[in-house]
Amino acid sequence: xxxxxxxxxxxxxxxxxxxxxxxxxxxxxxxxxxxxxxxxxxxxxxxxxxxxxxxxxxxxxxxxxxxxxxxxxxxxxxxxxxxxxxxxxxxxxxxxxxxxxxxxxxxxxxxxxxxxxxxxxxxxxxxxxxxxxxxxxxxxxxxxxxxxxxxxxxxxxxxxxxxxxxxxxxxxxxxxxxxxxxxxxxxxxxxxxxxxxxxxxxxxxxxxxxxxxxxxxxxxxxxxxxxxxxxxxxxxxxxxxxxxxxxxxxxxxxxxxxxxxxxxxxxxxxxxxxxxxxxxxxxxxxxxxxxxxxxxxxxxxxxxxxxxxxxxxxxxxxxxxxxxxxxxxxxxxxxxxxxxxxxxxxxxxxxxxxxxxxxxxxxxxxxxxxxxxxxxxxxxxxxxxxxxxxxxxxxxxxxxx
Numbered sequence: 039x040x041x042x043x044x045x046x047x048x049x050x051x052x053x054x055x056x057x058x059x060x061x062x063x064x065x066x067x068x069x070x071x072x073x074x075x076x077x078x079x080x081x082x083x084x085x086x087x088x089x090x091x092x093x094x095x096x097x098x099x100x101x102x103x104x105x106x107x108x109x110x111x112x113x114x115x116x117x118x119x120x121x122x123x124x125x126x127x128x129x130x131x132x133x134x135x136x137x138x139x140x141x142x143x144x145x146x147x148x149x150x151x152x153x154x155x156x157x158x159x160x161x162x163x164x165x166x167x168x169x170x171x172x173x174x175x176x177x178x179x180x181x182x183x184x185x186x187x188x189x190x191x192x193x194x195x196x197x198x199x200x201x202x203x204x205x206x207x208x209x210x211x212x213x214x215x216x217x218x219x220x221x222x223x224x225x226x227x228x229x230x231x232x233x234x235x236x237x238x239x240x241x242x243x244x245x246x247x248x249x250x251x252x253x254x255x256x257x258x259x260x261x262x263x264x265x266x267x268x269x270x271x272x273x274x275x276x277x278x279x280x281x282x283x284x285x286x287x288x289x290x291x292x293x294x295x296x297x298x299x300x301x302x303x304x305x306x307x308x309x310x311x312x313x314x315x316x317x318x319x320x321x322x323x324x325x326x327x328x329x330x331x332x333x334x335x336x337x338x339x340x341x342x343x344x345x346x347x348x349x350x351x352x353x354x355x356x357x358x359x360x361x362x363x364x365x366x367x368x369x370x371x372x373x374x375x376x377x378x379x380x381x382x383x384x385x386x387x388x389x390x391x392x393x394x395x396x397x398x399x400x401x402x403x404x405x406x407x408x409x410x411x412x413x414x415x416x417x418x419x420x421x422x423x424x425x426x427x428x429x430x431x432x433x434x435x436x437x438x439x
Contacts, residue, residue, distance in 0.1 A: 092343035094288075094289060095289065098185040106143075109142075111139045113361075114334045114427070115368055119374055128426075134294075136225060137336075138186065160220070167243035170243065173344055224353060230262070239284045250308045251268075251315075299333050299387040299388045300331070300393075330392045334355045334357070335355075363403045366413055367407075367412075369403035369407060370419060372400055373397065377397070
């Protein structure tokens with residue numbers, strides 16, 4: 039039921055709408071009509087929460103000339119030297135929580151296919167996580183519609199989400215939030231909630247189609263230190279600090295980070311019992327360099343304001359290693375990491391099976407860049423000031439406006 043103040047608010051907005059309808063015209067009328075519908079829905083208690091107000095973290099800026107067919111992700115090159123295993127956390131940029139690019143349609147199709155094949159290994163939840171999943175879906179909808187206003191639209195009165203890229207609609211009052219995320223966002227989302235008995239954060243719900251060597255069926259219901267069990271040095275160097283970080287993480291300070299590895303092809307979802315996994319155990323002398331890619335999982339972490347759940351989401355991005363030839367400093371830096379990086383960490387990244395092809399190429403490209411004057415011959419390998427990018431990347435990856 040709508041209370042008296044809300045009825046008054048709706049009446050005021052209705053009068054304003056009538057005035058604009060009488061005097062307004064064209065695009066201005068349509069824009070103002072949309073604005074009034076949103077505000078009226080909020081007054082009536084039907085709109086989305088204002089997550090910028092609730093979290094203290096700003097909304098993204100809209101990109102009005104965005105073209106999904108030509109959009110490219112920023113060139114994440116998260117190479118660090120000297121390399122020490124740590125979380126390497128950075129402040130999240132408001133405009134890049136969810137970054138769309140030209141593979142969007144194909145990736146969504148692939149996600150649906152993976153879910154159809156693997157079921158609960160892709161989407162799963164535990165009792166008590168429902169409110170957090172719904173809140174996450176609402177936050178995602180608000181972000182997409184604000185960041186990409188021509189691609190996505192939400193009607194607060196009918197609760198209908200329109201995806202103009204796919205030509206699809208979803209009634210968010212009936213769709214399962216995790217299925218909505220699978221079918222509209224090319225990212226994985228893992229929802230953790232605090233265990234009241236231990237104070238540790240437990241994986242309680244997830245949609246994940248980008249898992250290589252693991253799946254959420256192996257992680258559901260487990261705390262952080264068990265989820266990260268295979269990660270070198272996690273237990274010894276990071277477990278305590280990460281548990282403490284999660285317990286104190288505020289809503290207004292989301293973070294971003296990246297992990298990387300080298301892959302044959304572009305495996306999005308790959309399990310240890312699949313035939314394609316076997317290539318990691320040998321070096322193929324006939325492997326074309328053009329078949330080798332760097333995989334970056336660009337990750338963000340943020341707390342939801344109402345449920346207090348912490349959401350970990352990530353997106354898999356693939357780059358041919360041959361691209362590094364034109365990227366200053368990257369060949370020399372990556373070469374040093376492959377040659378001298380800590381063995382357990384490099385084994386975890388799965389680089390050995392392709393190093394026989396990548397290392398000679400990096401040597402050649404590093405010398406070539408020195409000869410061209412792109413990299414000083416005396417330059418000592420270190421984490422770049424532009425981390426996680428490289429000098430001059432903006433010339434090749436224009437930022438949408």
